[in-house]
Amino acid sequence: MMVITSPGEMTRFAESARASGKRIGLVPTMGFLHEGHLTLMREGRRQSSVLVASIFVNPTQFCPGEDFARYPRNFERDCAMLQTVPVDIVFAPEPSAMYSPDAQTWVEAGEITSGLCGPHRPGHFRGVTTVVAKLFNIVKPHLAVFGEKDFQQLRAIQKMVRDLNFDVEIIPVPIVREKDGLAMSSRNAYLSPAEREDALALSLALRAAREKHRAGACCAEEIEFAAIRVLKRMRGVAIEYVEAVDAETLARHPSLERPILIAIAARVGKTRLIDNTVLQP
Structure with missing residues (x-):
C-alpha cells in the first residue's frame, strides 16, 4: 500500500x-x-x-x-x-x-x-x-x-x-450500524458511556417513524411526530431537527406515494449526531 x-x-x-x-x-x-x-x-x-x-x-x-x-x-x-x-x-x-x-x-x-x-x-x-x-x-x-x-x-x-x-x-x-442500532460515526468516540446509551434514541426514533409509516400515517408530519416523541423522552438528547422530506429531491412536504427520507440531527452532550432512514411507499 x-x-x-x-x-x-x-x-x-x-x-x-x-x-x-x-x-x-x-x-x-x-x-x-x-x-x-x-x-x-x-x-x-x-x-x-x-x-x-x-x-x-x-x-x-x-x-x-x-x-x-x-x-x-x-x-x-x-x-x-x-x-x-x-x-x-x-x-x-x-x-x-x-x-x-x-x-x-x-x-x-x-x-x-x-x-x-x-x-x-x-x-x-x-x-x-x-x-x-x-x-x-x-x-x-x-x-x-x-x-x-x-x-x-x-x-x-x-x-x-x-x-x-x-x-x-x-x-x-447503506448505513452500517452497531449491534444495538447506533449508526457508526467517527464522532461516536466523543460520547461518554452514559451519552452512548442516550444516543440510541436516534435509531429508536427512526424505528418509531417506520412503524407509524407502516401503520398507515395520513401525512409526513405524523411520521415526524412519532420520531420526535421518542427523542423527547431522552433528557440527554437535544433535538436539532427531525424532518420528513422527499428522498430524491430533499423537498419538504413529500408525497407518501414516493420514497421519504426521515432525517434526524441531535446533540448528545456536546456531540452532534445524525441518522436517517428511507421509507418506501
Whole structure:
C-alpha cells in the first residue's frame, strides 16, 4: 500500500493507471476509520482494480465553533485498517497542498443543501462539494463510494456530478450500524458511556417513524411526530431537527406515494449526531 501526499504525484499515478486500462475507485474519508468506512472500502475494492482511499480532514467544511482542531485523528491506525481491505493507495494531503492561500473558487450544489443540515451548518456543504470536486480532479476515479448516513451530502454530490458532467459513477452504500442500532460515526468516540446509551434514541426514533409509516400515517408530519416523541423522552438528547422530506429531491412536504427520507440531527452532550432512514411507499 502506497501513501501519497502530493496532489501532483496522485494525479500522475492516476493518469498512468488509466492509461494501462485500470479502473480506479475512490473512497473519500476524513480518517479515524471504523467498520462503516471499511464497508465502503470493500465495495470499492469489489468494483475497481485500483482502490484509493483519501484521508483528509477538510477545514472548509467545518463551521465556526465546530470541532476541526479536536476532530479525532490516528493515521497509523487508519493505515493498518486499510491494509486489511486491501487498499492500494492512501492519498493523505496537507491542507496547504489542497488549498492555495489565495483560493477563491467554490462549488455549490444549490437548493438541495438549503434544508436539513444546511441552515444549521452554513458553508458546510460548499466545503464538501468543493473538496470532493478537487478529489475527483486529482484522483480521476471511475467510481466513488459514499455512505448513506450522510444522506444530504450524498445527494449534493450526486447533483454536482450530474450538473457539472463529472465522468464518475457514484456508488451509495447503506448505513452500517452497531449491534444495538447506533449508526457508526467517527464522532461516536466523543460520547461518554452514559451519552452512548442516550444516543440510541436516534435509531429508536427512526424505528418509531417506520412503524407509524407502516401503520398507515395520513401525512409526513405524523411520521415526524412519532420520531420526535421518542427523542423527547431522552433528557440527554437535544433535538436539532427531525424532518420528513422527499428522498430524491430533499423537498419538504413529500408525497407518501414516493420514497421519504426521515432525517434526524441531535446533540448528545456536546456531540452532534445524525441518522436517517428511507421509507418506501
